[in-house]
Amino acid sequence: xxxxxxxxxxxxxxxxxxxxxxxxxxxxxxxxxxxxxxxxxxxxxxxxxxxxxxxxxxxxxxxxxxxxxxxxxxxxxxxxxxxxxxxxxxxxxxxxxxxxxxxxxxxxxxxxxxxxxxxxxxxxxxxxxxxxxxxxxxxxxxxxxxxxxxxxxxxxxxxxxxxxxxxxxxxxxxxxxxxxxxxxxxxxxxxxxxxxxxxxxxxxxxxxxxxxxxxxxxxxxxxxxxxxxxxxxxxxxxxxxxxxxxxxxxxxxxxxxxxxxxxxxxxxxxxxxxxxxxxxxxxxxxxxxxxxxx
Numbered sequence: 001x002x003x004x005x006x007x008x009x010x011x012x013x014x015x016x017x018x019x020x021x022x023x024x025x026x027x028x029x030x031x032x033x034x035x036x037x038x039x040x041x042x043x044x045x046x047x048x049x050x051x052x053x054x055x056x057x058x059x060x061x062x063x064x065x066x067x068x069x070x071x072x073x074x075x076x077x078x079x080x081x082x083x084x085x086x087x088x089x090x091x092x093x094x095x096x097x098x099x100x101x102x103x104x105x106x107x108x109x110x111x112x113x114x115x116x117x118x119x120x121x122x123x124x125x126x127x128x129x130x131x132x133x134x135x136x137x138x139x140x141x142x143x144x145x146x147x148x149x150x151x152x153x154x155x156x157x158x159x160x161x162x163x164x165x166x167x168x169x170x171x172x173x174x175x176x177x178x179x180x181x182x183x184x185x186x187x188x189x190x191x192x193x194x195x196x197x198x199x200x201x202x203x204x205x206x207x208x209x210x211x212x213x214x215x216x217x218x219x220x221x222x223x224x225x226x227x228x229x230x231x232x233x234x235x236x237x238x239x240x241x242x243x244x245x246x247x248x249x250x251x252x253x254x255x256x257x258x259x260x261x262x263x264x265x266x267x268x269x270x271x272x273x274x275x276x277x278x279x280x281x282x283x284x285x286x287x288x289x290x291x292x293x294x
Contacts, residue, residue, distance in 0.1 A: 114177035121183035254285035
């Protein structure tokens with residue numbers, strides 16, 4: 001039935017659902033104030049919500065508001081990860097109550113904020129399938145002109161980068177967005193410069209992550225943290241992204257789980273899956289065990 005309801009009314013119903021879920025209650029006036037609708041329209045929304053989910057709310061005439069019932073079950077899907085991000089950043093998509101009340105959710109401060117005009121030009125190039133000319137400052141060679149063909153923007157957990165074909169090295173690489181300046185959109189790319197030819201991006205590799213066998217005394221706690229099944233979290237990850245994920249979550253990638261310090265609560269038990277994968281210098285323990293120290 002939700003599919004037959006207008007977009008605007010679906011927003012209002014989702015707002016009611018969100019308030020019941022995260023606030024436990026909602027005044028009719030909350031809905032009216034948020035969406036600037038009349039009293040009769042607001043009443044119709046609550047009537048319809050009660051028709052769709054009769055066991056979700058109960059009206060208290062003394063407090064003049066609707067309360068969540070013990071049998072409440074969300075009428076809409078509220079994705080946990082996306083909702084936490086929205087709450088932490090006070091961002092509303094119109095289907096929630098964010099902005100109406102302060103929710104006690106915080107996130108670590110972002111140290112890496114790209115220039116919005118650089119981001120806009122890069123997105124333009126991706127959407128329109130164009131190459132771009134940039135000035136890029138790298139740690140190894142400083143500032144210089146490059147031509148790249150971007151195909152995806154990625155948040156690796158610490159910073160934003162763009163995945164692109166680099167005409168200088170004739171290979172697909174990651175470019176940190178904050179190190180890009182003076183972006184100029186160029187002509188269309190060659191076929192070999194497009195996303196379909198990015199083997200590391202297209203190839204999915206399986207990662208079997210388990211509680212660290214030496215550092216963790218009660219592995220059940222870790223299994224609950226990561227929703228593991230039978231003690232294993234199995235992921236399918238783009239080869240180009242595997243290194244970032246393993247570093248971000250401090251996954252010990254040594255062959256015999258030999259990283260002993262406390263930050264390593266996870267271990268990759270199928271190290272062989274990383275064969276022929278780029279960007280492994282940042283993976284905890286993996287390079288150290290396979291390449292002699294120089």
